[in-house]
Amino acid sequence: MEFLAVIALAVLLFLGIRLLLQRQGQRLNKRINEAVTPENARMAAKVLTDEQHREVYQAIAADDGQRALALFKHATGAPVKDCIIAVQALHRYPQASPSELRLQEELDGGAPAPGSDTASSAASPAGSAASADDGEYVEDVIDGVRDEAGREEGPIAEADPETGEILGDNSQDVPDIPGGRPRMTDPHGSAVSGGSADSATSAASAESAGEDEVDAKARRLMEESGFSLDEELTIPEDWAQEDQELAGFHLEVQRGDEKITLSHEDLEPWVHDQLYALLRDDHVDEAATLLADHSPLTQEEAHKFLVVFKDQS
Structure with missing residues (x-):
């Protein structure tokens, strides 16, 4: 009897655990389905690059959900639950490439897409189902992408390191940098910076002096060795003769x-x-x-x- 009671207790415990897991799974599936929205699909697409977006949709088109999930997690590093929601959202609500989405937002004047307040508060494909820490991940990724794009822009103006004066076409009216050396005017009326003029003059003088010294040393060595330019450096007569063309036949x-x-x-x-x-x-x-x-x-x-x-x- 005791043996049968133990078996019955084990069966009841197994059935209870199974029922509990089923309820938890149903509850999790319900949360995931609630988080699969067009807004979260758009947010998921924007955290990818165009190449990553293409690879994920290739896996979705091939019904390879496991590969699509692995590609999205490798691209974003988001939690597994968020990756599942993102892939399901991208599958249910197909999205254009990230570059097209950003261009559309710029053309719309930066206005967020309808329902983006919910997506921004979640900042991840999990939406309201994700935790606050996990939800901030997607927003951080988007901010990082925007920062990278901003850093790639070139300088708006270039200044003279000596005088601080803005060089070239100053289309944005950037003011000169204070604290630079004042410009001086040469006798011909052109403006030059003091440091630049001094350095250019001294460099030219040093170069001229060096060339004169080399020429003088060369002439002295030729005189000591008895070398004569007129006698030694002559072109052989046969070099000056043009090749005789063969006659026709x-x-x-x-x-x-x-x-x-x-x-x-x-x-x-x-x-x-x-x-x-x-x-x-x-x-x-x-x-x-x-x-x-x-x-x-x-x-x-x-x-x-x-x-x-x-x-x-």
Whole structure:
């Protein structure tokens, strides 16, 4: 009897725990369903980048909810419950890319979307079901994205480090930075800063003095070694002579009853130029091959002709 009582007690305990878990699951599912709203779907889309948004929707389209959940959690680091709500909201209420959503808000004058007060107070896909600490996560992510975008903007103006005067086109009327050195005017009427003028003058003087010193040392060394520019630095006469161009040719070859004629004008311009270049460099064999490939002559006929032609030129 005692054994049966223990078994009955264990069965009742198991059924009670199972019933409790079912009620808790139903309560959790109800909270999740209440949090799956268009506002939370919009907030979930805005915390993603365009690339992350595309990957999450690819997983949703493939009915791979587990992968979509993992992608969203990896992208945001939000709690699992918030990620579940976000993915379900994105699935039930499809959203445009984050860049399009932000552009739409800017075109609307920064006015929040309907129902965004509820989403902002939750600041996460969990809405009112999420805790206060978890709800602040999405808002922090959005603020971080906005801060990054603001930091990427360039400087509104550039100032002279010496005088503090704003340089270039000052379209926003940024005032000059006080405390800089006053500008001085040179004899030609152009304004220069004192420090810049002094540094430029001293740099030019130092460079000129260095060049004069090098020139003087070079002249002294040439005089000591007996080096003469006029005698030593002369251009060889053969350098000044232009290469003599090979004369044109006109060739007749008799093959039995057939007579073949060939002239330099019959060759294509590039073949003519390359042929003469090979002959100038004494590459007769290569020139013969080129001529045989682009004329009626055989390799042997072309070689015999080019040997005679080069010797006579």
